[in-house]
Amino acid sequence: MSKLIIGGREFSSRLFVGTGKFSSNDLMQQAILASESEMVTVAMKRVDMDAPQQDDILAHIRKESIQLLPNTSGVRNAEEAVLAAQLAREAFGTNFIKLEIHPDPKYLLPDPVETLKATEELVKMGFVVLPYIQADPVLCKRLEEAGAATVMPLGAPIGTNKGLRTRDLIEIIIAESRVPVVVDAGIGAPSHAAEAMEMGADAVLVNTAIAVAGNPVEMAIAFKEAVIAGRRAYEAGLGAQCAHAIASSPLTSFLD
């Protein structure tokens, strides 16, 4: 299978994973290892002044093969996103940033105007910007022109596990994009991930579906296998669909 390149770094795995919602940091670590993911997201929060030495989650994630992908979750506009990205660069020593600006807590849908503005600014500052966005093909082109390293259209709202509700739009995005397309959010089952990969998505980002599974480590393996299968199928070239039956066995009668 071909390798994925983002921000000059080569990735063998096309499964990106998140670190939210696991019942413990140990379980999170086991699931990440089992997923064999090389791109792992982290969020940021203020240090609790009453317990400044609390468990450092980075210790559970840091590994040579893993690229940390800090996100800007919690910001409400481009200005805050730029500050958050700078904080992430200082704290984690990486230029990679998952840009997410979703001011409305009910649906967590990304603000396209602020996202484009922040992307333009962050690219100038040398960041490798992976913007989380609505599955909007026009916006994707604008982000690409602004220098985004990828586009990350949503399949369905964050944490809903509903799958590729935006499938038709993601198809257009994949067809038109010159930067890698990472389907983010809403992927709730390995079959959803495989579907995105078969369509030609370059990677998928999965968090909730692994973290809240009955057995997160097994689910991480299931997603890993689904992503590999989906990508392999895409590269192999899927057969065309047809409205009527086409026999796969000879129809010449051999019984008289």
Place this chain on the structure above:
Amino acid sequence: MKVFLNRQEICVGSRVTLKELLLGQSITPEGIAVAVNNRIISKDEWAETFLSNNDKVTVIHAACGG
């Protein structure tokens, strides 16, 4: 004078550096980032950054998230 460290009010002496403030609160430099009044202060600037009355110091670190 007083400064705000992650929104918590703290009384400090009149010539205190960012480094002194943070060390006094048992905050170590690994895996964190600091901003004073929304301006990032890199770790090598902590020792020469003197705080002013009512400065807002923000200290962040990693959290779980997708």
